[in-house]
Amino acid sequence: MRSLTHLERLEAESIHIFREVVAEAENPVMLYSVGKDSSVMLHLARKAFYPAPPPFPMLHVASGWDFGDLLAHRDRTVREYGLKLIIAENEDAEAQGINPFDTGSALYSQAQLTDPLKRALTAHGFDAAFGGGRRDEEKARAKERIFSFRNAAHRWDPKNQRPELWNLYNAKKAKGESIRVFPISNWTELDIWQYIALENIDIVPLYFSKPRPTVERDGMILVVDDERFRLEEGEEPVTRSVRFRTLGCYPLTGATESDATEMNHIIQEMLLATGSERQGRAIDKGQSASMEDKKQEGYF
Amino acid sequence: MDTPSSFQTDSLIAEDIDAYLDQHQHKSLLRFITCGSVDDGKSTLIGRLLYDSKMIFEDQLAALESDSKRHGTQGEEIDFALLVDGLAAEREQGITIDVAYRFFTTEKRKFIVADTPGHEQYTRNMVTGASTADLAVILIDARKGVLQQTRRHSYLVHLLGIRHVVLAVNKMDLVGYDQSTFEHIVADYRTFAKSIGIADFTAIPISGFKGDNITTAPSANTPWYDGPALIEHLETVEVDAAAAQEQPFRMPVQWVNRPNLDFRGFAGQIASGTVRPGDAVRIVPSGKTSTVKTIVAVPSGGFAGKTDGFDAELDEAVAGQSVTLTLADEVDCSRGDLIAAAGDPPQASDQFRATLVWMDEEALKPGRGYWLKLGTQMVTATIQPPEYEIDVNSLEHLAAKTLGLNGIGVAEFATDRAIAFEPYAVNRQLGGFILIDKFTNATIAAGMIEFSLRRADNVHWQPTAITRDDHAGMKNQTPRVLWFTGLSGSGKSTIANEVEKQLFLMNRHTFLLDGDNVRHGLNRDLGFTEADRIENIRRVGEVSKLMADAGLIVLTAFISPFRAERRMVRDMLPDGEFIEIFVDTPLEVAEGRDVKGLYKKAREGKLKNFTGIDSPYEAPENPEIRVNTVDMTPEEAARYIIQQILPLK
Numbered sequence: 001m002r003s004l005t006h007l008e009r010l011e012a013e014s015i016h017i018f019r020e021v022v023a024e025a026e027n028p029v030m031l032y033s034v035g036k037d038s039s040v041m042l043h044l045a046r047k048a049f050y051p052a053p054p055p056f057p058m059l060h061v062a063s064g065w066d067f068g069d070l071l072a073h074r075d076r077t078v079r080e081y082g083l084k085l086i087i088a089e090n091e092d093a094e095a096q097g098i099n100p101f102d103t104g105s106a107l108y109s110q111a112q113l114t115d116p117l118k119r120a121l122t123a124h125g126f127d128a129a130f131g132g133g134r135r136d137e138e139k140a141r142a143k144e145r146i147f148s149f150r151n152a153a154h155r156w157d158p159k160n161q162r163p164e165l166w167n168l169y170n171a172k173k174a175k176g177e178s179i180r181v182f183p184i185s186n187w188t189e190l191d192i193w194q195y196i197a198l199e200n201i202d203i204v205p206l207y208f209s210k211p212r213p214t215v216e217r218d219g220m221i222l223v224v225d226d227e228r229f230r231l232e233e234g235e236e237p238v239t240r241s242v243r244f245r246t247l248g249c250y251p252l253t254g255a256t257e258s259d260a261t262e263m264n265h266i267i268q269e270m271l272l273a274t275g276s277e278r279q280g281r282a283i284d285k286g287q288s289a290s291m292e293d294k295k296q297e298g299y300f
Numbered sequence: 301m302d303t304p305s306s307f308q309t310d311s312l313i314a315e316d317i318d319a320y321l322d323q324h325q326h327k328s329l330l331r332f333i334t335c336g337s338v339d340d341g342k343s344t345l346i347g348r349l350l351y352d353s354k355m356i357f358e359d360q361l362a363a364l365e366s367d368s369k370r371h372g373t374q375g376e377e378i379d380f381a382l383l384v385d386g387l388a389a390e391r392e393q394g395i396t397i398d399v400a401y402r403f404f405t406t407e408k409r410k411f412i413v414a415d416t417p418g419h420e421q422y423t424r425n426m427v428t429g430a431s432t433a434d435l436a437v438i439l440i441d442a443r444k445g446v447l448q449q450t451r452r453h454s455y456l457v458h459l460l461g462i463r464h465v466v467l468a469v470n471k472m473d474l475v476g477y478d479q480s481t482f483e484h485i486v487a488d489y490r491t492f493a494k495s496i497g498i499a500d501f502t503a504i505p506i507s508g509f510k511g512d513n514i515t516t517a518p519s520a521n522t523p524w525y526d527g528p529a530l531i532e533h534l535e536t537v538e539v540d541a542a543a544a545q546e547q548p549f550r551m552p553v554q555w556v557n558r559p560n561l562d563f564r565g566f567a568g569q570i571a572s573g574t575v576r577p578g579d580a581v582r583i584v585p586s587g588k589t590s591t592v593k594t595i596v597a598v599p600s601g602g603f604a605g606k607t608d609g610f611d612a613e614l615d616e617a618v619a620g621q622s623v624t625l626t627l628a629d630e631v632d633c634s635r636g637d638l639i640a641a642a643g644d645p646p647q648a649s650d651q652f653r654a655t656l657v658w659m660d661e662e663a664l665k666p667g668r669g670y671w672l673k674l675g676t677q678m679v680t681a682t683i684q685p686p687e688y689e690i691d692v693n694s695l696e697h698l699a700a701k702t703l704g705l706n707g708i709g710v711a712e713f714a715t716d717r718a719i720a721f722e723p724y725a726v727n728r729q730l731g732g733f734i735l736i737d738k739f740t741n742a743t744i745a746a747g748m749i750e751f752s753l754r755r756a757d758n759v760h761w762q763p764t765a766i767t768r769d770d771h772a773g774m775k776n777q778t779p780r781v782l783w784f785t786g787l788s789g790s791g792k793s794t795i796a797n798e799v800e801k802q803l804f805l806m807n808r809h810t811f812l813l814d815g816d817n818v819r820h821g822l823n824r825d826l827g828f829t830e831a832d833r834i835e836n837i838r839r840v841g842e843v844s845k846l847m848a849d850a851g852l853i854v855l856t857a858f859i860s861p862f863r864a865e866r867r868m869v870r871d872m873l874p875d876g877e878f879i880e881i882f883v884d885t886p887l888e889v890a891e892g893r894d895v896k897g898l899y900k901k902a903r904e905g906k907l908k909n910f911t912g913i914d915s916p917y918e919a920p921e922n923p924e925i926r927v928n929t930v931d932m933t934p935e936e937a938a939r940y941i942i943q944q945i946l947p948l949k
Contacts, residue, residue: 003542004620006329006410015622016569019554023635023676047598048567048622050612052559135401142400162743163399163424163659165431166732167569168673172741186412188403194324200601268317 007195010187011044016167017146017183018048018130022055024171025128025179029086029121032058034066034074035247037132039203040192041184045130046081057084059120059129063112064093065100065249067225073204088120100251101230112249118154121178128171128179136188146185152176193270197263206244207266209258213237220254245270323407328539333414333429333462335453336439341470345439345508346402346415349531352515353404399429408535423456423692423706424659427746430460431732434539437466437530442475442505446488451496452692458498459655459708459748461728464537465493465501468530473507477521496695504530544619548644549573549581550722550730552675553637557624565596565624566633571675571729572722573641574618575625580642583633584720589642590629597623636677638720646730648718649752655710655724656683658703660737660744666702667834669716669868670744674733677719680871681735682838684712685831701831703745712753716871724748738864771851775809779848779877780945783869785860785920786883787912788898789890791929791937792857795883798938800855806942808853813840815858828909834865841869848877861917879945882923883937887912889930 004012021028030045032038045054060074078085090112093099098111121129135142145161147169162170171179184192196203213224215235222229224237229251231237242255243266260266312320336342402413414429416422430436436457440450457465467489475481486503493501505522506512512519517529528536550571557565575581579592595614602612617623625639633639640646658664664683672681686709689700703709724731735745772779782799784792793814800812819826823839826832837860844854860866870878890912891899902910909915920926925944927937 002545002616002618003328003539004618005325006327007325009329009620012569012620012622016554019567019622020676023555043603046603049557050596050598050624051563051565052557136403142402163428163734163746164743165428165734165746166729167432168732168734170673170734170736170741170743172671172736174741186401186403188405188410190324190405191410194321197321198325198600199603201603264317264321267321268313271313271317271320 007191007198010184010191011047011195013167013186014041014044014183015048017169017181018045018054020169021128021130021171021179021181022049027124027126028056028128028130028181029059029124029126030054030056030130031117031132032060032074032085033132033247034060034070034077034204035132036192036196036203036207037134037184039201040187040195041130041132042077042081042083043195043199043201044183053082056130057086059086059088059117059124059126061113061117061120062087062089063100063249064089065112065228065251067204067206067223067247067250069206070204070247073202077202086120086124088116090116100249105252108252121154126178127173128181130181130183132184133180133182134187134189134192135185144182144185146182147171148180148182149173150178150180154178156180189270190267193263193267197267204247206247208262209241209243209260211239212242212255214240214242214255221257222253223250223255225250245273324405327405327408327410329410329412330435330534330537330539331412331414331433332435332437332534333416333426333433333457334437334439335416335426335457336449336470340439340441341508342439343415345437345468345470345506345514346413348508348511348514349411349413350402350404352511352531353406399425406531406535411534423452423657423708426453426456427460427657427659430457430462431728431746433460433462435464435466435534435537436462437468438501439468439470440485440489442469442471442481442485445485446492448693450489451492451695454493454498455496455692455695458496459657461724461748465498466530466533467501467503469503469505470508472505472512472522473510477505477512479522479524482525502527502533504528504533506530544572544727545574547572547619547727548646549575549579549639549641550646550727551575551623551625551639552677552730553633553635553639554676556634563626564630565626566639567622567624568639568676569622570617570619572619572727574616575623576616577613581625581627581639582642582645583631584638584640584645585648585718586632586637587645588631588633590627590631593626593628595623595625597621638675638677640720646720646722647752648720649754650715650718651713651753652721652749653710653712653751653753654733654747654749655708656686656703656735656745656747658705658707658709658745660742661705662737662744663705664703664707664745665834665864666711666831667838668862668864669738669871671736671738672713672715672719672733672747673736674719674721674749675730679719680716680868681713684714686711710750713747721749721752723751725750738867768849768851771849773851775851777808777851777853779851780853780879781844781848781869781873781877782853782855782879782881782941782945783844783860783866784855784857784881784883785866785923786885787887787890787917788859788910789893789895790883790885791934792859792883794934795927795929795937795941796855796857798934799941802938802942803853809851810853810855811847812855812857813843814856818858828915830909830915833909834862837862837865838868841865841872844869845872848873859911859917861911861915863918863920866920879925880920880923881925881927881941882920883929884919884926885929 049055100108133141145164150156214221215237221242240257241259243258244255258269260269334342334346400415402415404411414433416426416429438453469482469485482505504513504527505525506514512521513529515529515531518525551568552571553566553568555567557567575592577592577594581592582589595617596612597614598612666683666685669680669682672679686700686703688697689703689707689709691698692708700709722730731749733747734743737744784796786792796812800810803810818840823836826836840856840858844856847854894900898907901907902913911917925941
């Protein structure tokens with residue numbers, strides 16, 4: 001008799017979820033943000049269908065303000081694993097005058113992330129979309145089902161969720177409706193890192209510390225990732241050894257000072273950290289139920 | 301508070317991260333559920349577990365402190381309950397209204413906690429949370445003792461097959477940590493637990509608010525207690541997943557993996573037992589046998605370096621793992637089949653008895669076809685009226701004709717084809733199922749199979765030498781079922797008769813089944829209640845199907861008011877053979893005709909359950925043919941219908 005470790009059980013559960021969706025949905029897609037959670041999802045998807053490649057495309061919602069390293073990693077991964085990539089973006093952002101410096105965070109995330117995502121899902125007729133949400137991330141996520149239903153307008157109704165029992169998922173839906181599926185719902189941030197280390201999963205180098213040009217603003221350390229970064233008066237980029245715990249649009253994502261260049265030290269820092277991983281995200285600030293409001297609007 | 305001995309220690313993380321990670325990597329997983337009401341301090345206990353295991357970060361703590369002052373019920377102290385009450389609406393009401401999952405970890409285990417509410421109307425949520433739990437923590441307020449809701453929770457925990465029960469007698473601080481109060485409650489509970497079949501439980505006196513006996517025991521306040529602390533017990537209790545490995549091998553097939561002509565693998569998660577290459581297996585329900593050739597699964601770190609030159613074959617796989625099996629023979633096997641140990645396969649049946657927990661606002665309709673999902677099998681099931689309903693408070697068996705939201709009862713099931721299963725008491729994954737409404741697509745019930753009512757393999761399909769194609773070919777036509785639906789007096793029978801006359805003149809072989817006529821014979825035992833109407837249509841559907849098998853063009857004229865039943869008949873027939881004809885006559889027109897005087901009687905209240913008056917008519921959404929009897933004569937309508945269905949071969 002062999003008892004499975006918690007990571008083996010989580011892996012088996014996630015693989016089961018991937019396969020259920022592929023068996024029951026007509027046109028699934030995976031939301032690929034290129035971050036650590038997406039990297040774990042992609043790894044699980046490759047395991048689930050091996051020796052076949054994942055039988056669905058990757059959808060990256062690019063805000064136009066992604067880290068350069070992240071885009072390079074995305075393109076390399078897609079090429080090496082032979083994946084199909086779809087990029088969703090708001091092509092009119094410049095004309096609309098939307099940018100992370102002047103636009104408020106609510107409008108910015110709606111225009112650059114939520115709306116392009118919804119448009120892409122509708123345009124390609126995807127009826128199921130895998131997302132990397134985890135229940136340990138945020139209070140509103142703790143109650144979301146693994147199969148989360150959206151009406152034709154991609155809205156979530158937290159009061160009307162289907163009960164999920166045992167490992168049985170109900171994927172039936174009417175025309176126009178879609179499902180968001182969260183295969184790593186039951187993983188914690190520590191599980192994710194541990195699994196990345198154990199499985200030797202290739203992740204974006206931004207998670208590892210390195211001297212980077214930075215400025216400090218509103219208590220956050222921001223990396224000056226390209227020449228579009230707007231410096232305020234008197235601001236001068238300073239080289240600091242920094243890394244990221246979570247990746248968003250670079251002008252909105254806070255870095256942490258660190259010397260961790262190896263996986264185990266990253267995990268060590270995470271375990272000893274005193275702030276949650278979303279602390280570095282400007283988008284989550286505001287009233288504390290804001291994630292829930294955004295989810296109802298169609299955000300992942 | 302005592303120093304937590306078993307929680308992760310910062311010193312090991314700081315001093316030897318590799319040792320810490322190695323330890324964490326070998327942890328097991330325990331899923332448990334906490335049951336109790338708002339007042340039992342359940343959220344406070346969970347908040348405490350998260351807090352003590354350092355799963356709360358400073359930014360979350362700061363938000364918690366400010367929230368505590370605004371919404372908290374603990375004055376200036378931290379209200380742990382606020383940590384776990386998620387949705388904004390709930391925060392204002394100060395209650396938990398859905399299932400939430402929480403995570404924490406100790407040196408020995410990772411835990412997933414299902415937090416479910418204690419209110420009666422939320423039986424549904426508790427059953428959901430309990431379905432994946434290995435253990436249940438039943439909270440009791442030491443000041444109140446065993447309450448009706450304690451009994452209800454315990455019954456549901458037992459019903460869902462949870463074998464490990466912890467009785468956490470909470471708020472001991474509010475009874476002065478009194479030993480006799482604790483012992484009195486435990487004795488009370490023991491008597492009750494025995495009566496419902498809970499053989500064993502572990503009782504622990506705690507204070508979630510003050511932290512007594514949570515991480516270490518005994519607390520200085522309960523020197524008389526000699527059992528484990530709550531966390532110690534959770535860390536050491538045996539995990540049920542291990543027990544599943546000792547059962548015979550079973551794996552529901554999720555997906556057939558066929559990347560190229562050389563590889564055909566059957567992907568699934570092993571529900572019980574172990575499997576090795578060379579094992580003899582049987583496909584259920586077909587009964588075909590083969591041997592396992594390989595067990596394909598990418599090993600840990602297998603994709604590293606991105607080369608595919610690794611060994612992806614296992615020597616053995618056990619219950620709980622997701623794998624892909626290849627077989628030595630080319631046998632028929634697809635999603636919904638089950639691969640099992642050849643010498644000890646599970647039963648397959650199309651009739652069984654099960655306990656049902658109803659989870660939808662719309663009550664159970666006996667006789668209606670619902671989707672039933674068990675493992676990876678999706679079939680249509682019909683349910684007999686319940687044998688009885690269980691009152692979750694008194695645990696009495698009550699007579700019942702149906703089950704409403706949160707109702708629990710026992711009923712007999714029939715499925716449209718045999719499914720493979722185990723009794724729920726033997727295996728939760730192979731005995732638990734959900735029911736799905738065919739129209740709303742909602743998950744409306746959860747069921748647990750007790751036993752098979754007969755072995756389906758005793759009733760064989762008799763293969764016939766003359767096939768349905770032969771029958772149809774002989775008559776030089778394609779079988780059809782022309783299903784006329786509409787209000788009473790809409791003109792269904794008149795038009796159907798006219799269609800049959802015209803088809804007869806075209807040398808077609810037809811037969812007309814008329815609602816009134818069938819009720820004189822085949823269905824004379826049925827009345828007009830909803831259940832009887834459903835059964836009426838089911839029988840007519842089966843008869844139509846037999847006649848279509850004989851090659852006939854069948855015409856039926858029944859009000860058939862419910863979409864679900866018309867859909868059921870459609871599903872019985874090959875694609876394209878069921879033609880739904882909506883005789884679309886407005887109620888005023890039909891009532892104005894009132895050929896049989898029935899509307900008058902219904903309006904006077906002398907006739908109950910009359911469609912259109914006090915019983916609904918669900919008009920077809922996408923009928924193949926719609927005829928308007930206000931603008932067309934019956935002859936015109938009949939000609940129009942025939943034009944639509946030609947050619948008939």
